[in-house]
Amino acid sequence: MSTTLNTRTRGWVRSVGWSNYVVYIGFIITFLYFAITQTQYFLDPTNLTNIVIQAAPITVMAVGAVFVLSAGEIDLSIGSVVALTALAAAVTLQQTHQWWLGALVGLAVGALVGLVNGFFVTVVRLPSFLVTLATMGLVAGIGRQLTQLQSVPVTDTSFIYLFGGGRLLGLPILLWWTAATVFVGWVLLRRKRYGAHVLAVGNSPSASRVSGIRVNRIRMMVLVGSATTAALAGLLYAGRLQGARYTLGESDLMTVIAAVIVGGTSLFGGKGTVIGALVGSLLMSMINNGLILAGLNVSQQMIVRGIIILVAVSLSLRGKKNS
Amino acid sequence: MNDTESSTMARGAEVHAPALRIVNLHKHFGGIVAVQPFDLEVAAGEIVALVGDNGAGKSTLVKMISGLYQPSGGEIWLNGERASFRDASDARAQGVEVVYQDLALVDDQPVYMNMFLGRELVKGPLRLLDRKAMAQKTQDLVDTLDVRIPSAKAMIRDLSGGQRQGIAICRATHWASSLVLMDEPTAALGVAETAKVEALISRLRDRGAAVLLVSHNMDQVFRLADRVAVLRRGKQVGVRSLADTTHNELVAMITGLA
Numbered sequence: 001m002s003t004t005l006n007t008r009t010r011g012w013v014r015s016v017g018w019s020n021y022v023v024y025i026g027f028i029i030t031f032l033y034f035a036i037t038q039t040q041y042f043l044d045p046t047n048l049t050n051i052v053i054q055a056a057p058i059t060v061m062a063v064g065a066v067f068v069l070s071a072g073e074i075d076l077s078i079g080s081v082v083a084l085t086a087l088a089a090a091v092t093l094q095q096t097h098q099w100w101l102g103a104l105v106g107l108a109v110g111a112l113v114g115l116v117n118g119f120f121v122t123v124v125r126l127p128s129f130l131v132t133l134a135t136m137g138l139v140a141g142i143g144r145q146l147t148q149l150q151s152v153p154v155t156d157t158s159f160i161y162l163f164g165g166g167r168l169l170g171l172p173i174l175l176w177w178t179a180a181t182v183f184v185g186w187v188l189l190r191r192k193r194y195g196a197h198v199l200a201v202g203n204s205p206s207a208s209r210v211s212g213i214r215v216n217r218i219r220m221m222v223l224v225g226s227a228t229t230a231a232l233a234g235l236l237y238a239g240r241l242q243g244a245r246y247t248l249g250e251s252d253l254m255t256v257i258a259a260v261i262v263g264g265t266s267l268f269g270g271k272g273t274v275i276g277a278l279v280g281s282l283l284m285s286m287i288n289n290g291l292i293l294a295g296l297n298v299s300q301q302m303i304v305r306g307i308i309i310l311v312a313v314s315l316s317l318r319g320k321k322n323s
Numbered sequence: 324m325n326d327t328e329s330s331t332m333a334r335g336a337e338v339h340a341p342a343l344r345i346v347n348l349h350k351h352f353g354g355i356v357a358v359q360p361f362d363l364e365v366a367a368g369e370i371v372a373l374v375g376d377n378g379a380g381k382s383t384l385v386k387m388i389s390g391l392y393q394p395s396g397g398e399i400w401l402n403g404e405r406a407s408f409r410d411a412s413d414a415r416a417q418g419v420e421v422v423y424q425d426l427a428l429v430d431d432q433p434v435y436m437n438m439f440l441g442r443e444l445v446k447g448p449l450r451l452l453d454r455k456a457m458a459q460k461t462q463d464l465v466d467t468l469d470v471r472i473p474s475a476k477a478m479i480r481d482l483s484g485g486q487r488q489g490i491a492i493c494r495a496t497h498w499a500s501s502l503v504l505m506d507e508p509t510a511a512l513g514v515a516e517t518a519k520v521e522a523l524i525s526r527l528r529d530r531g532a533a534v535l536l537v538s539h540n541m542d543q544v545f546r547l548a549d550r551v552a553v554l555r556r557g558k559q560v561g562v563r564s565l566a567d568t569t570h571n572e573l574v575a576m577i578t579g580l581a
Contacts, residue, residue: 199431207427270429
């Protein structure tokens with residue numbers, strides 16, 4: 001009996017194996033589709049660069065989300081963290097005119113939200129879904145309260161250069177942020193013990209525990225990491241848009257989760273890929289870009305994105321059921 | 324394999340003290356006595372079985388030896404030295420490894436990552452994972468112990484139940500410097516796979532491992548163990564050499580019916 005079970009399992013694995021590559025196939029097909037239908041605008045180098053730049057905050061958040069999902073947790077609060085940290089950074093800049101203080105306050109606020117999430121998940125032992133659902137609302141409320149729904153302009157040129165419009169070695173600075181975050185994320189997940197432990201915890205908390213892995217510490221760290229990447233995304237928004245507003249990051253949660261899942265990370269833990277998340281994020285950005293060029297409005301774009309998430313999650317679920 | 328890792332199993336000839344010695348070990352929860360004072364020795368190169376009916380106190384005893392429970396009193400000695408365990412990690416650090424019946428492996432990771440789970444090898448100043456070394460050492464180990472798997476890089480998910488338990492046992496043996504504790508290691512396996520795992524356990528003994536085996540399966544106890552300790556209602560009924568006892572005597576000791 002165990003033999004038939006085994007061969008069946010192997011068959012399943014093979015049949016879902018391609019879902020790890022679906023993002024690359026999807027990326028190429030989408031690229032070709034827009035390249036053919038929207039040739040004159042889409043293939044313009046400025047437009048292609050724009051796709052990557054537009055994706056920067058999403059990519060940064062997606063890297064954090066890969067770790068959270070790989071560990072079998074979820075962080076719904078990232079969209080709210082984006083708004084709060086952008087506002088906190090903008091207000092700090094307004095008061096102090098120190099770019100580094102603005103950035104530091106923004107990142108600290110993000111990390112603090114992550115610590116709060118982690119506290120309720122590891123100490124109070126609530127599911128991260130519920131905890132971050134609550135902090136999502138809480139943090140959004142604080143962001144609205146902070147500036148009475150007012151937008152805050154960012155005028156500090158150093159800050160705008162570093163987190164928005166700057167260029168380094170001829171390339172937009174947002175590209176560097178993207179590359180740096182992806183590289184650090186890749187090293188942490190694939191090359192460090194930390195990544196191995198994150199995946200192990202997501203796969204089997206009990207096996208991890210008896211192997212001496214401090215499961216709660218891993219959970220705390222992925223949640224702090226996720227909130228910190230959301231904070232960095234908030235800084236990137238504030239720098240690029242030269243201002244902050246409570247609506248920033250509002251629809252990003254869905255995009256980030258979609259990018260990560262399409263990229264091949266399991267929604268249920270144990271499997272994660274940073275490179276997949278990068279390609280997923282670029283795919284999302286490219287779809288947005290192409291749909292805009294094709295003349296679709298915001299509502300229609302949301303519909304298309306929603307459908308993509310449904311397909312992606314279906315694939316992810318099928319992969320998990322077989323275990 | 325370097326010296327520290329290849330010599331993880333204490334050899335009987337070199338270490339005269341038993342790998343495990345427990346003296347007067349007992350445990351009560353409030354007023355309820357779970358295990359009355361219990362004595363046992365397990366030497367290197369010996370398999371000692373622990374048998375008893377459900378609720379006899381086997382798992383309480385096992386949990387004390389693996390660090391999950393604090394004993395109410397008594398002593399644990401490992402290789403002639405007094406030991407006490409703060410928790411399960413502490414027990415592992417002192418050389419007591421446990422093989423669980425529910426396979427404490429990570430499905431979506433390769434064999435070699437499971438072998439080194441929580442103790443991954445790293446290299447260089449950046450302490451990056453040394454996957455190559457881990458895969459190589461794992462391959463050497465499974466080859467030595469004759470555990471048939473496609474490759475050290477195979478995913479656990481793709482292995483059979485027997486192969487998985489083989490990996491779990493290899494891992495425990497590799498890291499155990501004092502004792503390998505096996506809690507119903509074949510409970511989840513079919514007949515053919517059980518035979519393979521039992522053969523593996525026998526090979527471990529031949530290589531000098533000290534094994535404490537908890538089993539419900541009387542035939543398995545007779546096939547594998549050198550000696551057997553019987554628990555009934557928290558009380559140590561007796562220790563027998565398997566050569567000097569019979570199936571019927573053991574059953575009588577377990578059930579209390581002569």
